[in-house]
Amino acid sequence: MYLIPCPWCGERDQSEFRSGGEAHIARPLEPEHLNDGAWADYLFMRTNPMGLYRERWVHAHGCRRWFNMLRDTVSDRILAVYHMDEAPPEPGDES
């Protein structure tokens, strides 16, 4: 169990949050022009990295707002949280 720093509410217990999966997966603008493989890639394929992971979270039992997080999936250490429209920080950017 870990504490998650909500950008709006500050540090709260993990149980107040829900993960929304991998971040920065943009919906294709013209899906009708995609072949099945490209559509499958958008719908189903995930990086599932062992290490740095950019993911979406929602403060479901709090302010109910969404944000992004940079986390190490091996240690579960949270390296940064950032707004959904922000570019992902590089590891080392966090302070």
Place this chain on the structure above:
Amino acid sequence: MQKYSIFSLARHTLTGHADWTEAWRSPEPKATYDVVIVGGGGHGLATAYYLAKEHGINNVAVLEKSWLGGGNTGRNTTIVRSNYLWDESAHLYEHALKLWEGLSRELNFNVMLSQRGVLNLAHNQHDLREISRRVHANRLNGVDSEVLSTDQVKAFCPLIDCSPGVRYPVLGASLQRRGGVARHDAVAWGYARAADALGVDIIENCAVTGIRRSGGAVEGVETTRGFIKAPKVALAVSAHTSHLAAMADLRLPIESHPLQAIVSEPVKPILHTVVMSNSVHAYVSQSDKGELVIGAGIDGTVSYAQRGGFPIIEDILKAIVHVFPMFSRLRMLRQWAGTVDICPDASPIVGLTPVGGLYVNGGWGTGGFKSTPGSGHVYAHTIARNEPHPLNAPFSLERFSTGALVDEHGAAAVSH
């Protein structure tokens, strides 16, 4: 291979059990193999065994980064059953269950299969309908399965709180009598010993760090013990499937999540069957040592930390105490987590990949222990012939492009 029997046991008693030979060798890796299997869990070891036994391919190495069975094979709650809804899954898991039924004899190793029955409880009208639908589908597929009424549940397992006034009353259940549990370590060790006897090299403490390719086909694997050449490389690494596939630039629809289990202090035999409930999300059996073995649901995010969140344990214990009020005063002894490889349709991927000579067996998620013999059997066929066995053909990677998913969320709503 030194055969295990009552006579060998008696003979070794005379020497104080000091001179048993090791169950498998620990050879140095050779420079070249016909097939390299990555991952020394139950699936990888079973695959090696069937490659040697059924396909005459003995020049095989199983590379394991740590110790055999130290992944999910040694961390699971060992429920074995085949009552899956869809034809594709029912056939695959039933194939596995049939192999389980002869496995101790086949391997000359007691895998302690205990067919004590698996009970799936229904707590509302929807559950009841789902359960009868599943039972009928099972029976059409030749899988034993029956519906029990509340009274029959009460008679079969009196510990379950069947009183009508509770929040989630028991309205009935399905029962697969051939389901049960098996000894997790024994499955890994039994397959390892039998594969070793057929010439397979089992190499522990050897992590694969790269997959060398040329012209769209594999050449071999980079490992912590040097390069090993092989025209066929077969992944059986469960939680690690995505990043091993990434070594060959493949993307997979898998996410790796923590899955926890807990055991109670040991008590006298009280629970003679396996009880599962989708609605309150609980599953429990009693081990031969007397501990209650309780499985949780997955944590909601990707993590390889091999530990899960405490709220999940609270939830699972609430559910267990709801179904079995008398367990409320038991103390819990140990807790641990594995990392499970979840596919979007809760079904595995077993088959070829776009890279020549590279095979994938993963995505078994919360329920791949029960399939170990069947998975190894059809995967060996796939590797030997370079085409899937009819039983794993529906579980190809292409299904995510064609849309022919095998949605088993009903079967896997409870992790098992």
